[in-house]
Amino acid sequence: MEQDMKFNPRLTVKFMAFLMALFGLTASPANAAPKPASLTQVTATLANNIVQVELTVRCTPGKTYMFQIFQVFQGETVGWNDEPAFLPTPCGTRETQFAVGMTGLFTTGKAQLRAIIYLCEAGESDHTACPTVEVWKDVRLRA
Numbered sequence: 001m002e003q004d005m006k007f008n009p010r011l012t013v014k015f016m017a018f019l020m021a022l023f024g025l026t027a028s029p030a031n032a033a034p035k036p037a038s039l040t041q042v043t044a045t046l047a048n049n050i051v052q053v054e055l056t057v058r059c060t061p062g063k064t065y066m067f068q069i070f071q072v073f074q075g076e077t078v079g080w081n082d083e084p085a086f087l088p089t090p091c092g093t094r095e096t097q098f099a100v101g102m103t104g105l106f107t108t109g110k111a112q113l114r115a116i117i118y119l120c121e122a123g124e125s126d127h128t129a130c131p132t133v134e135v136w137k138d139v140r141l142r143a
Contacts, residue, residue, distance in 0.1 A: 037065065037117055039137040041094065044072070046108060046141045049101040051079055053139070056094050059119055064088035066118040066127050070097045074111040074141065077104035086127045088120060106141060113137040 037059040045052045051072045057065050066088060070081040079099035089095065113136065120130035 035133075035135075036060070036119055037091075037133045037135055039113060039115065039135055042113065042137055042139055044111065044113070044139045044141050046106050046143055049079075049105055051099045051101070051106060051111070051141060053097045053099065053113060054094065055097065055113075055137075057089070057091060057115075057117065059091040059117075061091055062122050063091050064120045064122055064124065065091060066120065066130070067097065067115060068118055068127070068132060069114070069116040070099060071114045072099040072101075072106070072111055072139075072141075073114065074106055074109070075104075077101055077106055079103075079106065086118075088123075088125055090122075108141050108143050111139050111141050113139055 037057060039055050040058045041054075041056045043054045053070075053072070059065055066086045067081070067084045070084065072079045079101040081097055081099055115135045115137075117133050117135060118127045118130040119133055120127070124130060
């Protein structure tokens, strides 16, 4: 009986991994690299099943970005901008993106934005030569 009560480090690691997965916690090293891009100053307005999102893409100064995909998710409803403009935009620029509800009707409330962004060196206009970054952001759709 006493043998069953001994400390088992392997079991402890498995238990901690389970708790981290359950509560959405991730372990990252203290010197982890910063994210290459993020969406900041985001406001989302809903009108006629079209989501208008004002946002700023924060990335390395001196670089430019272009949207490959811009989507809005709310439950079973998904909307997207199916005509991205491949125009190099300086990091830190405030802009407006639109997403049209294609699989249902959006309602006011919580939603998620997903963007796949080309990050380019300043002066690069060929988006296929640039690496991509996937960015997610929680938002609240307002009327």
